[in-house]
Amino acid sequence: MDIISDLEQRGLINQATDKEGLKQLLNEKQVTLYCGFDPTGDSLHIGHLLTIMTLRRFQIAGHKPLALVGGATGLIGDPSGKKAERVLNEERVVQMYSERIRGQLEKYLDFEGEAKAEIVNNYDWLGNMTLTTFLRDVGKHFSLNYMLSKEAVESRLETGISFTEFTYQILQSYDFYHLYKNKGCQLQIGGSDQWGNITAGLELMRRMTSEEEEQPEAYGFTIPLVTKADGTKFGKTEGGAIWLDPSKTSPYEFYQFLLNTDDRDVIQFLKYFTFLDAGKIKELEEATKEKPEERLAQRTLAEEVTRFVHGEDALTQAQNITKALFGGGDLKQLTASEIEQGFKDVPTHVTSNDDIGLIDLLVEAKIVPSKRQAREDIKNGAIYINGDRCQELDKVIGREDKIDDSFTVIRRGKKRYFLIRYE
Numbered sequence: 001m002d003i004i005s006d007l008e009q010r011g012l013i014n015q016a017t018d019k020e021g022l023k024q025l026l027n028e029k030q031v032t033l034y035c036g037f038d039p040t041g042d043s044l045h046i047g048h049l050l051t052i053m054t055l056r057r058f059q060i061a062g063h064k065p066l067a068l069v070g071g072a073t074g075l076i077g078d079p080s081g082k083k084a085e086r087v088l089n090e091e092r093v094v095q096m097y098s099e100r101i102r103g104q105l106e107k108y109l110d111f112e113g114e115a116k117a118e119i120v121n122n123y124d125w126l127g128n129m130t131l132t133t134f135l136r137d138v139g140k141h142f143s144l145n146y147m148l149s150k151e152a153v154e155s156r157l158e159t160g161i162s163f164t165e166f167t168y169q170i171l172q173s174y175d176f177y178h179l180y181k182n183k184g185c186q187l188q189i190g191g192s193d194q195w196g197n198i199t200a201g202l203e204l205m206r207r208m209t210s211e212e213e214e215q216p217e218a219y220g221f222t223i224p225l226v227t228k229a230d231g232t233k234f235g236k237t238e239g240g241a242i243w244l245d246p247s248k249t250s251p252y253e254f255y256q257f258l259l260n261t262d263d264r265d266v267i268q269f270l271k272y273f274t275f276l277d278a279g280k281i282k283e284l285e286e287a288t289k290e291k292p293e294e295r296l297a298q299r300t301l302a303e304e305v306t307r308f309v310h311g312e313d314a315l316t317q318a319q320n321i322t323k324a325l326f327g328g329g330d331l332k333q334l335t336a337s338e339i340e341q342g343f344k345d346v347p348t349h350v351t352s353n354d355d356i357g358l359i360d361l362l363v364e365a366k367i368v369p370s371k372r373q374a375r376e377d378i379k380n381g382a383i384y385i386n387g388d389r390c391q392e393l394d395k396v397i398g399r400e401d402k403i404d405d406s407f408t409v410i411r412r413g414k415k416r417y418f419l420i421r422y423e
Helices: 003-009 019-028 046-060 091-105 131-141 144-148 168-183 192-207 251-259 263-273 278-290 296-310 312-326 336-342 358-364 371-379
Strands: 032-037 064-069 118-121 185-191 219-223 348-351 383-385 407-412 416-422
Touching (some): 003 019, 003 046, 019 219, 032 046, 032 168, 046 064, 046 185, 046 219, 046 296, 064 091, 118 168, 131 168, 131 192, 144 192, 168 192, 185 192, 251 296, 251 312, 251 336, 263 278, 263 296, 278 296, 348 358, 358 371, 371 383
Parallel strands (some): 032 064, 032 185, 064 118, 185 219, 348 416
Antiparallel strands (some): 383 407, 407 416
């Protein structure tokens, strides 16, 4: 199956400038394509994952992906999809963000072989461009009417848009032109909010080509905005965004987010976010209809995407934590790293006491309000240490109760967890 047919089957093409022409080009030769990622933060999030995986799909099909880090455009701010002006970051901050995002992108593409990927940064060609060069050689090709007609600008006319953000589409357009001239790039992809910027780039390429030159053969398409069945945006939770950086969203949290996907969404997300073929996804769809309680599709989604983003070892950690917390596994078999991930959001008490009576610890850690309550809870079997019920009133928490000499997990009742951390 050709790459365009596969993308269509997965529902990954939202808009395309000339789908049939692009399909023919992709079948005839290796095509260089790009997608841009502006460094507006120190990490990409799961909302970026669809475009990253689409670049990877093209690479698997034999085409050459360019991942563009917007070191220059990140200094300006894209108005697309924004209701108000962005807060501009300092140049040193954007440079730091750029390096971090470069490091993340390098994890997901192959930099060897005939279709080896490249990471490029538009600061390399935009950073030293003078204002007069920009206005004279690039800006003259954009009419005011044309720029005002773009949805990203038009939607902001009532609330206001600065000249800085107004010119963003010119900068992104020049990126496409530059990559076409210097890298032979013939395709730009992006999220659905990038359609105006992509088509502006194609228009600039046409205008900057002289009458003596052959008109460029270039294309653009966008990927749909991912929303859930309840109408909310995919990737947003009460705790904030789901980040690709494991220090911001742990692999366990990432895995759990996907594992909790609604039955109404899971099949589409399997098409979007995995490399499974249509036959396997169809099997999972049937399994979801017949035995939804087994959540086979959700587990497959969580496994496939966590493995792609964080690797096999991190997936194993996430599965170990999940089994220990929800599947009857042994908490004592977890490592200190796994404990930190699994109990990241539970109340934590730090102590330097090597040996402390359980009753004193329950009071000191504010798990119970008094020693009397501690005794009652222990007698009634409501206290668990690392998953095991404890009814010993004279129990002393010793080395055998410390996981990796670092933590003790105490549970009161069925669901209230507390973490004891030892200095």
